[in-house]
Amino acid sequence: MITIENLRKSYGKLQVLKDVSVSFGEGRVVSVIGPNGSGKTTMGKCILGMVLPDAGDIKIGGQSILRQHAYRSQIGYMPQIGRYPENMKIRQVIQMIRDIRKDAPVVDEELIGLYGLKEMYEKRMGALSGGTKQKVSAALAFMFNPQILILDEPTAGLDPISAEILKCKILKEKKKGKLILITSHIMSEVEEVADEVICLVDGQLKFHETIASIKAHTNEERLSKAIAKIMNEED
Numbered sequence: 007m008i009t010i011e012n013l014r015k016s017y018g019k020l021q022v023l024k025d026v027s028v029s030f031g032e033g034r035v036v037s038v039i040g041p042n043g044s045g046k047t048t049m050g051k052c053i054l055g056m057v058l059p060d061a062g063d064i065k066i067g068g069q070s071i072l073r074q075h076a077y078r079s080q081i082g083y084m085p086q087i088g089r090y091p092e093n094m095k096i097r098q099v100i101q102m103i104r105d106i107r108k109d110a111p112v113v114d115e116e117l118i119g120l121y122g123l124k125e126m127y128e129k130r131m132g133a134l135s136g137g138t139k140q141k142v143s144a145a146l147a148f149m150f151n152p153q154i155l156i157l158d159e160p161t162a163g164l165d166p167i168s169a170e171i172l173k174c175k176i177l178k179e180k181k182k183g184k185l186i187l188i189t190s191h192i193m194s195e196v197e198e199v200a201d202e203v204i205c206l207v208d209g210q211l212k213f214h215e216t217i218a219s220i221k222a223h224t225n226e227e228r229l230s231k232a233i234a235k236i237m238n239e240e241d
């Protein structure tokens with residue numbers, strides 16, 4: 007579904023992505039892990055067209071997306087930190103996005119309901135707690151039934167029940183054949199929702215494996231231990 011070929015990106019002299027090649031299939035939850043600053047968010051933003059790569063290509067369904075726009079309606083994005091106009095009410099933000107996406111054939115309001123956002127519709131974005139803002143971001147990411155979801159540390163700041171609601175939603179959408187890329191530092195959570203893990207270290211792909219195979223080849227039951235073993239082994 008997504009193929010990334012020899013992707014490179016630098017910010018000034020800082021090389022953030024160094025020749026990354028990887029592909030992801032539909033109906034999979036892929037967790038993107040790696041140390042802080044290893045290029046995870048930058049890779050997601052390249053897929054979204056928010057960052058232009060210096061070299062390489064990204065294909066969705068076999069078509070290059072570079073300098074294209076239409077494909078973006080197929081992607082739901084939940085940023086690490088959602089930034090919204092402070093004075094707008096939750097209701098207005100949701101309505102604004104719905105107006106922009108008038109063409110969308112399906113509007114999925116499940117997370118709005120499960121998170122009780124309608125009861126908070128008249129609150130201004132600037133007055134929301136970090137977790138409530140995350141809930142708005144999550145609701146918007148899933149709202150137009152996208153085939154691909156890119157979720158950047160989606161449960162950071164969510165209380166345990168709200169995080170559980172999001173994990174259930176991720177698994178539900180996966181069953182519909184969607185591809186879901188999740189950046190996360192929480193290995194227990196990765197283990198719960200992901201099928202595969204890709205690990206970026208210093209802008210390079212360290213590995214791309216299924217969770218079952220990571221555990222089998224490291225001989226570890228817990229993913230966190232297995233990942234630590236791989237990281238230490240190859241240092």
Ligand SMILES: Nc1ncnc2c1ncn2[C@@H]1O[C@H](COP(=O)(O)OP(=O)(O)OP(=O)(O)O)[C@@H](O)[C@H]1O
Binds near residue numbers: 017022048
């Ligand atoms: N717009 C930008 N301008 C300059 N440098 C940037 C920009 N965006 C990211 N960087 C740098 O690129 C590197 C990779 O950042 P990125 O956000 O992709 O990392 P990450 O793996 O997602 O990190 P984290 O786990 O902390 O979220 C970092 O050193 C960061 O400071």
